Amino acid sequence: MKNLISIEDLSKAEILKILDKAEEFEDVALGKRKLRILEGKILANLFFEPSTRTRMSFEAAMKRLGGDVINLTAQEASSIAKGETLADTIKVVSKYCDAIVIRHPLIGAARFAAEHSDVPIINAGDGAGQHPTQTLLDLYTIRKECGKLSGISIALVGDLRYSRTVHSLIKALNLFDAEIYLVSPPTLSLPEEILDEVPNTKIADLSEVITAVDVLYVTRIQRERFPDEEEYKKVANSYKITPDLLINAKDTLIILHPLPRVNEIDTAVDKTKHARYFEQAFYGVPVRMAILTEVIK
C-alpha cells in the first residue's frame, strides 16, 4: 500500500488483511507484548485541525512498534504561519520521515499532499471528505463486538452531510452487504455523490430503527463545518440517545461514536451493555499499528 487516502483505495481483501493484522497486534497495543518492527522509522504527524484520538493513537501505535514520531500541531509555531504552502511543507517534511499522517480542513488535502510527497501519506481526515483509518477501526470494532462484519444492520445517525467518518464508513459497509439506515435532519442528509455510490440505503426514523439494528453509529453535529451559525443552531440538538430510548433495542445492539461527543449520547448510556465507543477508541491503536506496518516498508 503506497498511500491511504480514501477507503476506496482498499479492496475488501485488503481491508480484511488489515483487520486480521490488528487482531495480532492487540496485546502489543495493550503493552502485554513488545515489538520493535518499526525501530529506526519515523512517522510525522501533521495536524492542521485539532485531534486527540487520531493523533495520539497514531503516536501510540508507532511507539508500540518501536518507531519514533515527530509532530507538527501548533500551526502558529511553524512556517505555515509565515505563509508556506502545504505543497512545500509536505516536500520538506517528507525528507524527515518514513510516512506522514495528515489532517487538514480542506477536502482533498491528503490526495494533494500525496502528489508532493516522497513518502506514503495517510489521510487522518480531510475536512468533510474522508477518514479511512477511522473506518478501519469502526469495522474492526463491529467485527469484534458483533462477532461478524457481513450482513449487519446499522443506523448512521446525526450529521451525515459533513461527517467524514460516515462518508468513509458507508462505502466500506457497502462492501460487506450491510443493511444501512440513514437518520439525520433533512439539511444534514448524505451528499448526493455518496448516495449515488451506495444506493441500497433507507432513510429512517430513529425511534423506529433503534429496535431493529445491530449497530447504532452516532455522530456529532459539527459546529465547525457549518457555514452559518444559525443553520447549526436549527439542528444542533436533533438527536439524543438516552437509556429510555434503548429499552426496546436488541440485547446485542452496540452503540458506536467516533468521538468527541457533545450531548448526542447521554453519559448515562455509558453504563449500559450497549455502549462500545470507548472500546472503539482503544481499537484505534492496533488498527493503526496494522496500517503503519502496511505503509512503512
Added chain:
Amino acid sequence: MKELVVSKIKEGTVIDHITAGRALLVLRILGISEKTKDTILIAMNVPSQKMGRKDIVKVEGKFLSTEELNKIALISPNATINLIKDYEIVKKFKVTLPPVVEGLIICPNRMCISNSQREPIRSIFYVSFDKDVVARCHYCGKKIRDIAEQIR
C-alpha cells in the same frame, strides 16, 4: 427561411453546431480572450434546421488541436469542427468528451483544496456521460452536471 450570411474563412478552424448561446463560453474554453490578435467570427442564435438555433465560431489562421477542441464537448456535445485550407474543408469531426480535464473547471465545493489560492494546484475533473455530461472532482469527489456554470 432567410439565410444568414457568415463570411467564409480562407484558413483556420470553424466550430459549428454549438449549443445556442454558448459561443462566448467556447472562446473561454479555447483560451481566446479580448486580448487576442486573431480574427474571430462569432455568430449567435443562427437558425438551424437540425438544432433550431445554434452558434458558430470561426478562428481565422489557426488550427486548434483536437485535444483543445474536444473540451468544447463539455458544454456543447453536438459541436462539429471543420478545419479549413484554401476555403475547403480538409478535416471534419464531431467533438468527443475528454476523459480528464485539467485547469478548466472550478470546483463548486468551496472547501475543496483545488480552490486554494495559496497552493500550486490545478483542478482535475473526470468526465463521463450519464444522461448528461458529468464531471467529478479528483480532489473532493464533487459531481457537477451544469459544467457551463463552472468554466474558469
